[in-house]
Amino acid sequence: MIEPPDYEEVCDRLMGPRDPLAYPPNDIELSCVPRRIRTRQHILPDEDLTKAPMFVRDCLRCYTSDYTVVEYKYRAYSGSSCGRERLAERLEKLQAGPRHQYEIDAEPHSTSTEELASQQFESQSQPSSGRQSVASISSSSSCNETLTPRGSWASLDLRSSSSDPLLPDLFERKPQEQIDAINEARRLENRYNDLMGLYTPYLDEDEPVERRLAAEMPCEIMGHRILVVCHQLKLELDVEPLFASMALYDAREKKKLSENFYFNLNSECTRQMLAGHVTHTDISTLSRSAVFDVQNPSPDVFLVVRVEKVLQGDVNECVEPYIRDDKNREKVRACAQAACSRLGRYRMPLAWSAVSLLHILSGSNSLEREHERDALAPNTNTNTNSLDRKASSSSLEQLRRRAGEVGGSLTRKGSVERRAAPHAPHAPHAPDDLAAALMAFKPIVITVTSFFKQETDKLRDEDLYKFLAEIKRPSSAPKKLKCIPGTLKIEVSPCPDEIKNGLTPELAKLNPYGEDNPRPCKEVLPFPLHAAAAPHLHYRNLLYLFVKDINLQAYTSRAGSARNITVRIQLKSGEDEAAALPAIFGRSSCPEFTTEAYTTVLYHNKNPSLYDEIKLKLPADLGDQHHLLFTFLHISCQRKPVAPEQEKNVETPIGYSWLPLCRNGKLTCGDFNLPVMQEEPPPNYSYIFPDVQLPGTKWIDNHKPIFSITLDPHTTVHPLDGYIERFAMACEAVQEGNIPARIGLANMESELRTSIAELPTANVEVLARYLPVLLDKLLRLLVAPPSLAPGAGAAGPLNIAQDVFTCLAHIFTEITNMNEGATCDPHGRSGLISSYIQFQCTIPRPSLSDRDIGLPLPPTVLTDGSCKILHEELALQWVVASGATRDLAMQNSWSLFELMIKSMVEYLYWSGAHEAPRKARFPEQFTDDLTTLVNNVTSEIISGYGKNSRLTQSLNNSLAFFLFDLLSVMDRGYVFNLIRSYYKQMSAKIASLPDAVPLVHYKLSFLRIICSHEHYVSLNLPAGGAACGAVSPAPSAQSVASASSSGAAHGALSHEFRSRHYLAGLLLTELTNALELQ
Secondary structure (H helix, E strand, O other): OOOOOOHHHHHHHHOOOOOOOOOOOOOEEEEEEOOOOOEOOOOOOOOOHHHOOHHHHHHHHHHHOOEEEEEEOOHHHOOOOOOOOOHHHHHHHHHHOOOOOOHHHHOOOOOHHHHHHHHHHHHOOOOOOOOOOHHHHHHHHOOOOOOOOOOOHHHHHHHHOOOOOOOOOOOOOOOHHHHHHHHHHHHHOOOOOOOHHHOOOOOOOOOOOOOOOOOOOOOOOOOEEEEEEEEEEEEOOOOOOOEEEEEEEEOOOOEEOEOOEEEOOOOHHHHHHHOOOOOOOOHHHHOOEEEEEEOOOOOOEEEEEEEEEEOOOOHHHHHHHHHOOOOOHHHHHHHHHHHHHHHOOOEEEEEEEEEEHHHHHHOOOHHHHHHHHHHOOOOOOOOOOOOOOOOOHHHHHHHHHHHHHHOOEEEEOOOEEEEOOOOOOOOOOOHHHHHHHHOOOOOEEEEEEEEEEOOOOOOOHHHHHHHHHHHHOOOOOOOOOOEEEEEEEEEEEEOOOOOOOEEOOOOOEEOOOOOOOOOOEEEOOEOOOOOOOOOOOOOOEEEEEEEEEEOOOOOOOOOOOOOOEEEEEEEEOOOOHHHEOOOEEOOOOOOOEEOOEEOOOEOOOOOOEOOOEEEEEOOOOOOOOOEEEEEEEEEOOOOOOOOHHHHOOOEEEEEEEEEEOEEOOEEOOEEEEEOOEOOOOOOOHHHOOOOOOOOOOOEOOOOOOOEEEEEEEEEOOOOOOHHHHHHHHHHHHHHHOOOOOOOOHHHHHHHHHHHHHHHHHOOHHHHHHOHHHHHHHHHHHHHOOOOOOOOOOOOOOOOOHHHHHHHHHHHHHHHHHHOOOOOOOOOOOOHHHHHHHHHHOOOOOEOOOOOOOOOOOOOOOEOOOOOOOHHHHHHHHHHHOOHHHHHHHHHOHHHHHHHHHHHHHHHHHHHOHHHOOHHHOOOHHHHHHHHHHHHHHHHHHHHHOOOOHHHHHHHHHHHHHHHHHHOOOOOHHHHHHHHHHHHHHHHHHHHHOOOOHHHHHHHHHHHHHHOOOOOHHHHOOOOOOOOOOOOOOOOOHHHHHHHHHHHHHHHOOOHHHHHHOHHHHHHHHHHHHHHHHO
8 A cells, every 4th residue: 555645744845824725724613603592582490590400400501502613614615515505506507598509499399380270279269179170270260371282281381481591691702710710709609607617416326425414503393383363252242251262182183282372352341340350461461363383284183262251150041141132131241240350260161162274274365264154154043153164175176276386395494394295186185285285375364153152061172072073074063062152253374484572482582572562472382293303492391280170079068068169279389378489371361470370160060070271380490399289169159148258258178189290300290180188288298299198187088089180291401201310310419419318329320320321211202302411411421420429539530431432322323213214414314413513512621721712611611620532532432342332333433423523623722722733733642542443443344344234334434524524633644544544454355355346335435535525636735846846948858858757757647646646646546446447
């Protein structure tokens, strides 16, 4: 093998600092890229973060820090980046340039006669037959024209053709010089300035091997967003305030797809009826428009609207005046006024309706839609709902046409692209068709002219799904349901990219937001069927409490029976009355946050089934003391002859239950069936679960679980995975020195190792959502392993580097396998991992108090001097790895190599080594480890090419890209030696095999990637050497012959040429070998 040149020495000798062939000084830069956020500022909790768990602090730091990005200023000119990116630019130049016309293009179109004939067909008044002759057509078109005797097609062509132009200078003789000048001038006409720049070598290939896409900046993933504006809600008998909510439901999957959006369209006069129960109204609760995120389009999706009223009594008696033409309107109004004054804080269900997503998409325009609804409105004595439940064929055809006009590809916001399958004729309502229609449907105004009465024994979601399935059937409506005349008018339209005065589900202000406190537009949090497996990007810590069933049939008390039951819900940080947190979101026309919420009341029902959804904001410093307290109350609806001070007290406590929200750092979630205590809970009750039988306490129905609830957290700081939570708690224990007593100091190292080993077995989708946080913690453990006894002199850091390295490689494998088929490029690089390395990765490094590179110091900057260098530790652990760990590292070589490159570049900048000579940038120990690593990887490629070709090819390309990147960072002569080592091993193996075609392909792919470097010309040292001296102005014949032979020798593929122009020599050598095989 040819020895490569000492590039740095030759470069310093031949190239000056301003030589155009030298690397530019700004070839690589480390920059701080601001994180893109949709809100006016980062969403942060209100609590003191010093008391929050370490994992919560790590998440917040990850969600708010900017990106440290390595920028290759001239990488766009390399073969790994350019190509298809510049294809659009080249095609645009081609279209903008002159169009060349050749003789074949100037000939008449072959169908011109047929087109003329078709025009004459159309001019006849009678519909013509396909067997009619051309002669009859021509004669009918003009009776004055002279035809050939046979009236054939030739006559038609002859009459429709134009005369040839005359050639006046045909016989004029011109000198040859003039002809050449004319031809030269014509050749320069309409000529492309950059003809070679239009050449695109990749059009005939699927994807060039040197192609490596840059990672995309992480951004929030959204589905198809629709904007719903509520214009009007009133019943025919408008005598009291109404409270409405809407949400998306999937009838087929039997799942709720969004949180509730609460809106209040009552007039100011009507709202004053509740003035005694509403202390103040925040602007965020006055919203009348909402943005719904439809992430799973389906014809079974419905927008369900529920209507409630102030608690008054039996729902049948309350609904009767609305159904019948009640003449006692003033009496009804007076009763409503009295109920609002006395029971204004309690609600009862009244009515509901549903609008199919398919109806929204198939509407033609707002007026037609509105008239259609009015025309289909039933009479008050009928048993049908006002919405048209028929999916007419014309509507379905409109939906098909609109889906076809949109196109076959769908790009979701958040850089997630999904290709729609071809429209199947047997599935006109496929999700892809609906998704395409959601992007292009026209704004529509929907008017609902009646509501279904809410039956008190059919409040479960299961009952709702049955009704929705009946509604979906053609010519069908839910049976045995009464209708209440009323009007609900909403406008539905595609949501624009920018919402003015928008609020997130956490009530954070979106950009742009006005300063004059206008009525806001709320984003509704989706509950997708399958949550996206993408990293979280902002803080969210919400809890949704769904109250299902209460069974107080066995309740007995001297005070009376429990019939009008409501549950008061509080989130408390202690057991005293003042410990209730203002963490419950208000609904509509009320304070933004409250300390308590009440469920709806079903009159005289001891066993109610409810549909209430309570939205809570979880504190960031969630601890064992936080719990939910449920107080069961009986509400006195009827006035009784009692003292005035007792009349105001309409609540009678029935029982109590509670649920701790956090145990051992884990958030409580899921379905729970709780018992109910008949007396107030004893002290320290919040630290135990209510299923524990406490002595001296009295329980309803002998401590049976009679209260059913569901806790559904939507959080980006609580993983809700046992393996991740165990790893987070172990890291916090050893890094902060707070070892739990249940584990003990003696078992803490074993606990940490076990948690690291089991971390990759966590749910892979949860791993993906917390990928940046977890990988940052693993990198910190790798370079700065903790010590269990920092104060002891003999104690040292834990030897867990190999465990962490194995865990890293295992997680890379899990994420890559999860994303298989949706990878970033054909090399198998996962988009999530590449985005993490390029943008989100926080490289741990020792602190340098005397140096500041202008970048924000990451949270993993250590001051005790115990931090190792990441790329050095990665190389060392990879070299010493064996067995399964070595195999995992080889499978994920590309991610480890790219992580090493990112660490090397950051190391150069924070240490100042980027200004030092390349030979002095990295220590000798690291270069020795790199040499060993490259040899090991090359040996793995050679030994495994016949076993797993896909893995071997990926490993070969990863090694090539690694050396490709090293040419921009390290001593280039050293990298040439690494290339020579690879070539030496590969050539020796190829020479020993009778058929080594796969290895030859690997070697050529390796060289193709290396030679695609943006500084390929500079790497080949094209500058003249010592042999190139000054030329004599009057050379002798002997000197001319000597110079000629020297030039010929310089241009030959000699040993000196291949050594001096190393990469070009390798390339030409491969070409020579290929030609010799021919």
